[in-house]
Amino acid sequence: MSKLIDGKLVAQSLKKEIKDEVLKLNKEGINVGLAVILVGDDPASHIYVKNKAATCDTLGIKSFEYNFSNNASTKEILSSIEKLNNDSRVNGILCQLPLPYTIDKKAVIEAISPIKDVDGFHPVNTGKMLSGYGELLPCTPSGIIKLLDYYDIKIEGKNAVVIGRSDIVGKPLAVMLSKRNATVTLCHSKTVDLKSITKTADILISAVGKEGLISADMVKSGATVIDVGINRTDKGLVGDVCFDEVSKVAGYITPVPGGVGPMTIASLMFNTVKAAKIQNGMKI
Ligand code: NAP
Numbered sequence: 001m002s003k004l005i006d007g008k009l010v011a012q013s014l015k016k017e018i019k020d021e022v023l024k025l026n027k028e029g030i031n032v033g034l035a036v037i038l039v040g041d042d043p044a045s046h047i048y049v050k051n052k053a054a055t056c057d058t059l060g061i062k063s064f065e066y067n068f069s070n071n072a073s074t075k076e077i078l079s080s081i082e083k084l085n086n087d088s089r090v091n092g093i094l095c096q097l098p099l100p101y102t103i104d105k106k107a108v109i110e111a112i113s114p115i116k117d118v119d120g121f122h123p124v125n126t127g128k129m130l131s132g133y134g135e136l137l138p139c140t141p142s143g144i145i146k147l148l149d150y151y152d153i154k155i156e157g158k159n160a161v162v163i164g165r166s167d168i169v170g171k172p173l174a175v176m177l178s179k180r181n182a183t184v185t186l187c188h189s190k191t192v193d194l195k196s197i198t199k200t201a202d203i204l205i206s207a208v209g210k211e212g213l214i215s216a217d218m219v220k221s222g223a224t225v226i227d228v229g230i231n232r233t234d235k236g237l238v239g240d241v242c243f244d245e246v247s248k249v250a251g252y253i254t255p256v257p258g259g260v261g262p263m264t265i266a267s268l269m270f271n272t273v274k275a276a277k278i279q280n281g282m283k284i
Contacts, residue, residue, distance in 0.1 A: 002250040003151075007143075010186045011262035015059060018269050022060040025276060031116070032276045034092040034118065034268075035064040039072055040100045044232075049096055055265050061272055064090060074104040078111045085113040091279055092118035092272035097168070113276050117273040121167065129172060132179060135278060136271050141173035143263025144205065144226055145180070153224050156181040157202050163187045163214075163240075164207035169228055173205060194218070206240040209264045218243040224252040228260050251255060 006020055021034050034056055040051045049065065056063035066080055074136040077095070084093045093116045099105050109117075114124035128134040148155055160182040164170035174186045198204055198218040206214050207228035219225060227242030239256030247253050254260055277284045 002225075002247045002253045002258040004247075004252045005118075005151055005224075005252050005259060007254060007262040009146060010147055013150070014146065014263075014266040014270060015055070018266070018273055019059045021273050025273070025280075026060065030276060030280055031089065032060070032091055032273055033062040033064060033089045034094070034272045035066065035087075035090045037066045037068070037077065037080060037093070037095040039068040039077060039095070042068045042098065045096045045098070051265060052135075052268065055269060056272075059269055061269060062089065070100055070102075072103070074102075074107055077103060077108055079110065081111040085111075085116060090116065091276040092116055092268075094119045094268070096263055103139075109235060116275055118268060118275055120172070120271065126140040126167075126172075126220055129175060135284060136275060137176065137267075138168055138172040139267035140169045140207075140228065140260060140264045141176050141273065142270075143267040144173060144228070144260060146267065147226070147254070147260070147263055148203070148224070150197060153203070153252060155203070158182050158202035159185070160203040160205070161185045161187060161198055161201035162192070162205045162207065163191075163198070164228070166207065168206040173207070177203070193230055208240050210240055211238050212240075212242055214241040214246060216242065216249045219249045221247050222251040223249075225250040225254070226260065227254050228257050230256065230261070 036049050036052055040218055053063040083091050093112045095108050109121045112122055114122045117125050117136055120136045125136050129137055129159055160177045162170050162174050165186055174184045178184045195218045199221055203224045206227040209229050211231040225246055227239035227241040231238050237257050237283045274284050
């Protein structure tokens with residue numbers, strides 16, 4: 001039976017460190033603020049934004065919320081971002097994804113000042129990450145690296161297989177694992193014979209959004225399995241991994257919910273404090 005990777009526990013410990021950092025900054029006269037832009041009425045996005053604001057509250061970070069209707073134009077959102085770029089109370093800006101199809105997502109991401117880009121999606125931050133000196137790294141992948149580190153799961157020299165190549169999870173995660181000297185394979189929907197590749201993984205990460213994608217016969221005995229997927233089903237939230245059967249084979253495994261999710265929010269708060277330090281010329 002595998003050991004459970006408890007994302008709630010690790011996120012709690014990270015949030016305690018962040019809260020202490022915020023207090024230290026406050027003592028130096030620096031307040032930390034995060035602005036969240038929400039466009040449209042996607043119910044899941046509303047829940048995520050509410051959770052982010054609540055987490056800010058518990059950590060002493062001031063949150064600013066900007067809601068736009070489904071009919072909002074790209075221009076209106078860009079103008080709001082420009083104001084936030086110049087607002088000294090705001091250290092971090094994020095635009096909750098997905099955006100309605102009418103909005104130019106690329107323009108929105110590029111409008112956020114790179115030093116306030118706490119999601120780490122701006123091309124400047126992507127480029128820095130690729131060059132190995134990234135400061136504001138995408139939250140879900142950096143949360144996953146923090147989980148592995150917390151449980152002392154060795155990354156160097158291991159075969160890491162990442163399934164899913166999105167800009168927000170799979171691609172940056174592959175880069176970060178490679179930086180930590182794993183040998184990385186990045187799989188996607190056109191990958192042929194996925195099972196033959198997943199079987200080689202010491203660390204297997206699924207970021208697809210497909211219930212039941214990873215069955216026990218696809219997992220090497222003793223492997224670490226990280227489930228990023230979130231699928232809403234009649235049984236509630238489930239991941240990509242068939243948890244009951246895979247947990248009999250894996251060495252370590254994350255649950256859904258309670259695995260990667262809490263780390264994503266904690267990493268966002270971590271980035272917000274980092275951004276505040278960068279903007280105040282402090283060491284990070
Ligand atoms: P995305 O943009 O929808 O990308 C999905 C990826 O999965 C694509 O690269 C796609 O390949 C690949 N894929 C689809 N079907 C596949 C298959 N049968 N075999 C192998 N690869 C397949 O996804 P995302 O935004 O990264 O999100 C992925 C999942 O993670 C979703 O369930 C999302 O809700 C969840 N998520 C969770 C968190 C968290 O904090 N827990 C954060 C972000 C996302 P192609 O590139 O070829 O299309």
